[in-house]
Amino acid sequence: MMHLACIPNLVGGHLGGWRHRDAFDRPVMNLEAFIEMSQIAERGKFDCVFLADGNGVRDMDRPALFAANHPSARPSFFEPTTLLSAVSMVTRHIGLVATATSTYDEPWMVARRFASMDHISKGRAGWNLVTASNAGDALNFGRSEHMGREDRYARAQEFYEVVAALWDSWADDAFPQDKTSGQYLDPTRVRPIEHSGPHFTVKGPLNISRTPQGRPIVFMAGQSAPGVELAARYADALFGAGTTKQDCIDAYADLKGRMARYGRSPHALKILPGVSVFTGRTAAEAEDLYQELQSLISPALGVHYLSKMLVHDLETLPLDGPLPFADLAEETLGGSSLRRYIIDMARRDGLTLRETYQRTLPALGGPVFKGSPTQVADEMEDWWRSKAGDGFTIMAPVQPRGLSDFVDLVVPELQRRSIFRKEYETTTLRGHLGLPAPPSRWHAAPAKPEAGAA
Amino acid sequence: MVEMAQIAERGQFDMMFLADGNGVRQMDKPALFAANSPSDRPAVFEPVTLFAALAQHTTRLGLVATATTTYEEPFSIARKFASLDHLSSGRAGWNLVTTQYVEDAKNFGRDEHMGRVERYERAQESLDVVRALWDSWATDAFPQDKATGRYLDPDRVRLTNHRGTHFAVKGPLNVARTPQGQPVVFMAGQSDAGKELAAYGGEGLFGTASSKAQAQKEYADIKGRMPKYGRPPDALKILPALSVFVGRTRAEADALYEELQGLIAPSLAVSYLSKLVGFDLTDAPLDGPMPASPGESVGGTAIGRSVLEMAAREGLSVRGTYERLLPSMGGNMVKGDPVEVADMMEDWYTSKACDGFMLSMPVQPRSLRDFVDLVVPELQRRGLRPPAYRGATLRENMGLPLPADPFLP
Numbered sequence: 042m043m044h045l046a047c048i049p050n051l052v053g054g055h056l057g058g059w060r061h062r063d064a065f066d067r068p069v070m071n072l073e074a075f076i077e078m079s080q081i082a083e084r085g086k087f088d089c090v091f092l093a094d095g096n097g098v099r100d101m102d103r104p105a106l107f108a109a110n111h112p113s114a115r116p117s118f119f120e121p122t123t124l125l126s127a128v129s130m131v132t133r134h135i136g137l138v139a140t141a142t143s144t145y146d147e148p149w150m151v152a153r154r155f156a157s158m159d160h161i162s163k164g165r166a167g168w169n170l171v172t173a174s175n176a177g178d179a180l181n182f183g184r185s186e187h188m189g190r191e192d193r194y195a196r197a198q199e200f201y202e203v204v205a206a207l208w209d210s211w212a213d214d215a216f217p218q219d220k221t222s223g224q225y226l227d228p229t230r231v232r233p234i235e236h237s238g239p240h241f242t243v244k245g246p247l248n249i250s251r252t253p254q255g256r257p258i259v260f261m262a263g264q265s266a267p268g269v270e271l272a273a274r275y276a277d278a279l280f281g282a283g284t285t286k287q288d289c290i291d292a293y294a295d296l297k298g299r300m301a302r303y304g305r306s307p308h309a310l311k312i313l314p315g316v317s318v319f320t321g322r323t324a325a326e327a328e329d330l331y332q333e334l335q336s337l338i339s340p341a342l343g344v345h346y347l348s349k350m351l352v353h354d355l356e357t358l359p360l361d362g363p364l365p366f367a368d369l370a371e372e373t374l375g376g377s378s379l380r381r382y383i384i385d386m387a388r389r390d391g392l393t394l395r396e397t398y399q400r401t402l403p404a405l406g407g408p409v410f411k412g413s414p415t416q417v418a419d420e421m422e423d424w425w426r427s428k429a430g431d432g433f434t435i436m437a438p439v440q441p442r443g444l445s446d447f448v449d450l451v452v453p454e455l456q457r458r459s460i461f462r463k464e465y466e467t468t469t470l471r472g473h474l475g476l477p478a479p480p481s482r483w484h485a486a487p488a489k490p491e492a493g494a495a
Numbered sequence: 496m497v498e499m500a501q502i503a504e505r506g507q508f509d510m511m512f513l514a515d516g517n518g519v520r521q522m523d524k525p526a527l528f529a530a531n532s533p534s535d536r537p538a539v540f541e542p543v544t545l546f547a548a549l550a551q552h553t554t555r556l557g558l559v560a561t562a563t564t565t566y567e568e569p570f571s572i573a574r575k576f577a578s579l580d581h582l583s584s585g586r587a588g589w590n591l592v593t594t595q596y597v598e599d600a601k602n603f604g605r606d607e608h609m610g611r612v613e614r615y616e617r618a619q620e621s622l623d624v625v626r627a628l629w630d631s632w633a634t635d636a637f638p639q640d641k642a643t644g645r646y647l648d649p650d651r652v653r654l655t656n657h658r659g660t661h662f663a664v665k666g667p668l669n670v671a672r673t674p675q676g677q678p679v680v681f682m683a684g685q686s687d688a689g690k691e692l693a694a695y696g697g698e699g700l701f702g703t704a705s706s707k708a709q710a711q712k713e714y715a716d717i718k719g720r721m722p723k724y725g726r727p728p729d730a731l732k733i734l735p736a737l738s739v740f741v742g743r744t745r746a747e748a749d750a751l752y753e754e755l756q757g758l759i760a761p762s763l764a765v766s767y768l769s770k771l772v773g774f775d776l777t778d779a780p781l782d783g784p785m786p787a788s789p790g791e792s793v794g795g796t797a798i799g800r801s802v803l804e805m806a807a808r809e810g811l812s813v814r815g816t817y818e819r820l821l822p823s824m825g826g827n828m829v830k831g832d833p834v835e836v837a838d839m840m841e842d843w844y845t846s847k848a849c850d851g852f853m854l855s856m857p858v859q860p861r862s863l864r865d866f867v868d869l870v871v872p873e874l875q876r877r878g879l880r881p882p883a884y885r886g887a888t889l890r891e892n893m894g895l896p897l898p899a900d901p902f903l904p
Contacts, residue, residue, distance in 0.1 A: 052646075060641040069637040070581040070671050096570060098631075098669045101654070110646040117637065117647075117671040120578035123547035127582050130551035147566065149517060149602045157541035161548045180665035181570040210519075216538060223760060226537055228529040233522065244601035248519045250538040339644060 043425050043461045044432030044474060046091045046138070046280070046313050047444060049078035052112040054317050055438035056346060056402050057337025059112055063442040069117050072127060078441055079128045082135055085448030086462050088473040089136025089167060090128075091260070091280065091434060092121040096145055097178040105356065106345035113405075122154045129162035136470030138167035138260055143200035144193055145173060145182045148241055151200075152207035155257040156249040164253030164469035168204075169260040169280065172197045172268075194267035196240045201259070201275050203243050206234040208256040210246030212483040230483070254471045255479040264292070264378050272310065273299035277476050280434050281314030284382045284406060289314045289429035311431040311474050314424070317404035318435055319411040320446055327412050334438055335399060343398035350406065351380055360395045364388075379406045403438065414450040421451075422460060496540070498860055500549045503556055506867030507884055509892045510557030510588060511549075512681075512701070512853060513542040517566060518599040521770065526777050530766040543575045550583035557889030559588030559681055559699070564621035565614055566594060566603045569662055572621070573628035576678045577670040585674030585888030588699065589625075590681040593618045593689075615688035617661045622680065622696050624664050627655045629677040631667030633902030651902055675890045676898040685713075685798075693731065694720035698895050701853050702735035703798050705805075705827050710735050710848035732850040732893055736826040737840075739854055741865050745832045752822060752830055755857055764817040771820065772799040781814045798826070822857065833869040840870075841879055 051068035052059040059065070065074045082090050099114035100107045107114070121139035129137055137158070141151050151168065159166035172193035173179075215230035234245030261272045262280040272279050273296055283289035289312075297307040321327040340360060348355045353369055364387050383406055387397045403409060410420045424430060437443020455461035467473055503511050519537045521528040542560035550558060558579065562572050572589065580587035593614035594600070600609075609617070636651035655666025681699035684692060693700045694717055704710035718728040742748035761781060769776045772788065779786050785806035788799075806816045822828060829839045843849050856862035874880040886892055 057644075059639075059646065060644055062641070064641070066641070067639055069639055072582055095669070096574070097665075098652070098667050101652075101667070104649065108649045110644055110649075112646045115669060116652070117632070118669055119581065120543075120575045120670075122544050123575055123578045123582060126544040126547040127551050130548050145568070146571070147603055150567070150571075153517075153541045154544055157544040160540060161544060177665075180663075182568055183663040211538070223758070223763070228525065231519070231522075231537070242601070242604040244518075244598075246519050246522070248516070248536060248539060249541070337644070342644075 042475075043421070043455065044311050044313060045085075045087045045461065046089045046136075046278075046432070046434040047082050047087050047447075048093065048315075048434060048436050049075060049082065049090045049440070049444070050093070051075065051078070051440055053439045053443060054404065054436035055334045056111050056113060056342060056405075057334045058439045058443075060337045061334065061439040061442075064439050065441065068112065068440075070119065072119075072124070074441070075119075075124060076128060076131050078444060079132050079135060079137075081441055081444050081448055083132050085444075085452045086465060087135055087435075088432070089138050089165075089470055090125075091138045091167075091169065092125065092140060093169075094118065094121045094140035094142075094171075095175055095178055096142065096173065097175060097181050099175065099177065100349065102177065103345065103349065105341070106349055109339070109342040109345045111342055111346060122158050125166075126158050126161050129158070129165060134165075134465040134468060134473075136165045136167055136258070136473055137162055138169050138258070138470075140169040140171055142171050142173040142178075143197040145178065148200050148203035148243055149207065149247075152204040152247050153249060155204075156208060156247060156252050159252035159254055159257045160249065164471070166252070166254070167258035167260055167278070167470055169262060170197065170201060170276075171262060190265060190267065194263075194265075194271060198271055198274075199238045199240045201271070203234070203236050203238075203241050205256060205275075206236060207243070207245055207247040208252065209482050210234065211249075211251045212481075213251050216250055232482075251481075254469050255481060258470050258474065258476065269296055270299065272296060273305075274303045276310055277471075278311045278313060278474060281312050281430060282379065282407065283314050283429070284379065284408060286408070286424055286427065286429050289408075289424065290427055293428050293430060306477075308475070309477055311476070313432045313434045314408070314430040315434040315436055316408045316410050316421075318417055318437055318443065318447055318451070319403075319409065320414060320417050320450055322413070322450065324413045324416060330438070331403065331411055334403065338398075338402055340395070343402060344394065346402060347383075347394070347398040350383060350401065355394060358394055361393045364392075364394060364397060382406060404436070407436070414454045417451050418454040418458065421455065422458060425460065496545060496549060497552045499863060500553050500556055502860055502863050502867055504553045506863075506871045507880065508556060509851070510559050510586075510889055512559040512588075512590065513545070513561060514590075515539070515542050515561035515592075516596060516599060517563065517594065518596060518602050520596065520598060521766070523598065524766075524769070524775055524777075526762070526766070530760070530763045543579055546587070547579055547582050550579070550586065553586075555586070555884040555887065555892070557586045557588055557679070557892060558583055559590050559679070559889075561590040561592055563592050563594040563599075564618040565592075565609060566599070569621045569624035570628065570664055570668070573625040573668050574670055576625075577629060577668060577673050580673035580675055580678045581670070585890070587673070587675070588679040588681050588889055590683065590701070591618060591622060591697075592683060611686065611688060615684075615686075615692055619692055619695065620659045620661050622692075624655065624657050624659070624662050626677060626680075626696075627657060628664070628666055628668040629673065630898075630901045631655065632672045634672050634900045636902075637671055672900065675888050676900065679889050679893065679895060690717050691720060693717055694726070695724050697731050699893065700731060700733045702733055702849065703801075703826055704735045704848070705801060707843055707846065707848050710827075710843060711846060714847055714849060729894070730896065732895070734851045734853045735843075735849050737852040737854055738822060738826060738828040738857065739836055739862065739866055739870070740822070740828070740830040740857060741833060741836050741862070741869055743832065743869065745835065748830050748832065751857070755822065756818065759817075759821060761814070764821055765813065767821055768802075768813065768817045771802055776813060779813050782812045785811055785813055785816050826855070833873045836870050837873040837877065837879075840874065841877060844879060
């Protein structure tokens with residue numbers, strides 16, 4: 042079966058999406074709208090909703106881009122574990138995945154928030170572990186320099202290990218809560234973790250009992266070499282960011298191939314590439330939506346946003362001239378594989394500056410599935426059967442229309458083909474994803490990674 | 496927890512309050528740990544996530560959660576409480592604490608616990624930074640105008656640019672100005688530094704006075720410190736802890752009290768008393784005198800000190816001390832029929848011993864329900880509590896002023 046996550050951001054995945062007449066009118070801090078999105082996704086039997094996050098207002102150091110007003114800078118956003126705790130009260134099945142960074146948070150705090158959310162949601166919590174890659178966030182945590190990638194991933198690995206150990210603090214049966222005998226807890230069924238490493242020293246145990254899922258589900262999104270290695274070792278699911286089907290097939294084979302050395306089955310990790318879906322009742326309707334949205338991106342926003350994606354100021358260049366390829370050659374700290382992809386695409390296809398942003402911005406450089414419900418389902422099935430992913434993370438350009446169209450038009454087609462569930466069969470995110478029960482030190486010893494594995 | 500919140504809301508409580516800590520207590524003292532005191536909080540929800548969930552089941556009840564300035568970053572504190580204030584439509588409160596438990600330090604890579612002076616300096620700076628972050632955006636900073644494409648107004652946000660002794664935070668916060676302007680800030684410190692910080696920036700204070708005279712003294716002391724910060728005494732509400740044993744009759748209240756005393760094993764009682772006073776009493780004879788403190792510990796609390804003073808003053812044994820203390824965890828207690836309970840509360844309130852109370856209840860949910868059904872109507876009859884919620888936000892219900900939007904003239 043295919044797995045589906047969705048990104049329920051209220052402003053849509055398209056930079057002009059929030060301005061569309063069918064978009065939410067007041068997306069800023071709108072809890073009711075998030076609830077509506079989550080309920081639509083649950084109606085569509087999605088495995089989970091997935092909330093990206095950061096710890097800073099982006100682009101304030103680029104006044105022109107900031108003034109050009111793109112909500113994807115996330116200037117105002119709920120703290121995701123509090124938002125999803127609220128959403129868990131008005132949903133019953135859908136998984137709830139929130140982002141937290143290993144770069145500026147403490148392992149104790151992350152272990153606790155997500156364990157708490159797993160109890161509150163009765164087994165539907167997921168943690169998307171990111172190493173914050175936005176340099177500006179550092180300045181909100183007393184650091185003037187952003188950590189380099191190697192440091193961030195070394196810290197992330199140790200961070201994960203501490204969090205997992207904290208989640209294993211208590212045995213499943215540690216709290217008898219027996220009124221008659223007065224035995225509230227069993228002191229032999231808890232242990233400190235006594236972790237001492239280069240980045241963290243944490244004694245434990247966690248002050249939360251073992252959670253309904255054993256451990257919350259761990260998502261990652263890293264596309265760099267250390268990110269992929271960390272995912273192979275520890276992740277339960279991966280938010281993929283391949284830009285083409287072949288990219289995704291290569292990344293899928295690479296990541297799954299790395300898991301054996303950590304004693305893990307390839308099925309123990311689900312890869313869900315992000316895709317933007319433009320659909321309608323007909324292909325023409327989908328195309329109309331696409332074109333309509335293009336017109337809602339002003340050239341100022343287009344150029345400023347592309348400048349940001351390419352980590353290079355393009356403001357003074359002619360809209361209908363080429364990109365400055367010579368100046369774009371050097372690598373940047375915090376830059377992504379997406380940057381390289383956009384530059385290569387523009388050079389290969391001989392695109393102007395305007396054409397480059399028009400091609401890039403509708404999906405922020407990611408893959409686009411556009412067409413009738415059958416066409417979209419064809420493409421999804423093809424990618425899925427080609428092992429480009431175990432499913433998808435669906436981004437829709439205009440919300441809530443994009444998600445509800447997907448649920449009403451594409452999901453039934455996937456169900457008709459028997460490649461997606463018709464009903465939820467379990468009540469936990471771990472169950473939806475078909476993931477094995479997590480190891481626990483209170484049960485048999487988990488498989489040990491090979492010595493020397495990075 | 497949902498049931499408790501709904502009972503409290505039915506009783507028109509201003510707020511529900513969650514204490515918190517970042518560690519499992521007493522694991523270094525196996526005998527005490529094994530004696531099974533749930534109040535060591537071995538397994539509790541993280542309070543802000545819990546309240547985000549409870550906000551979906553309530554509409555008026557304030558939600559006050561604890562977060563420590565000792566181990567948390569101001570940016571993270573500002574964000575989660577701003578988020579909760581939006582999620583609850585203006586019912587969030589932050590109980591600012593400085594962590595005094597040495598064991599919690601070990602969960603954050605610190606072997607040594609911070610001393611009190613440093614903790615309070617850090618707390619004050621953290622409070623300043625959190626409030627500056629909450630003031631990042633003007634109320635009208637997000638026009639969200641589809642026609643013009645104007646999502647935000649770049650002139651209606653400002654950087655925090657804080658550089659201090661403990662923190663450097665650039666800002667702005669990535670959360671719009673909240674329904675209350677700023678969530679309500681509570682404190683609980685009883686030390687001199689704690690009182691000073693409350694006078695400086697607290698809007699609610701949880702007291703621990705165990706007698707009316709002591710409560711009056713503290714009330715006058717703290718309110719008297721406020722003018723030098725340019726604050727009217729009304730801008731801070733003092734709510735001493737009060738354990739209530741109530742029944743339809745005095746006999747019913749007495750019966751509950753005695754029944755509960757019978758459920759405390761001496762081993763648990765001694766463990767609890769040990770925790771209160773901050774040192775291990777396991778080896779002390781039950782009917783011998785209360786031992787003196789082995790010395791001033793970094794984590795010693797105001798409650799612990801007042802317990803030891805009381806035991807010494809009255810010549811109590813270990814058993815005598817815990818029998819006196821445990822029913823109310825060392826705090827103030829009232830026992831009786833609804834009129835007697837209301838009399839005591841009215842007396843304190845009209846004698847300027849407090850602005851209200853922080854109720855703790857011996858048996859849940861029974862005791863909270865009894866209070867709501869029996870005592871609240873009596874308080875309302877006397878005009879001491881409003882007949883219904885006065886407003887939609889915690890600020891309105893507490894009678895606290897709305898913080899000014901710094902972008903408005």
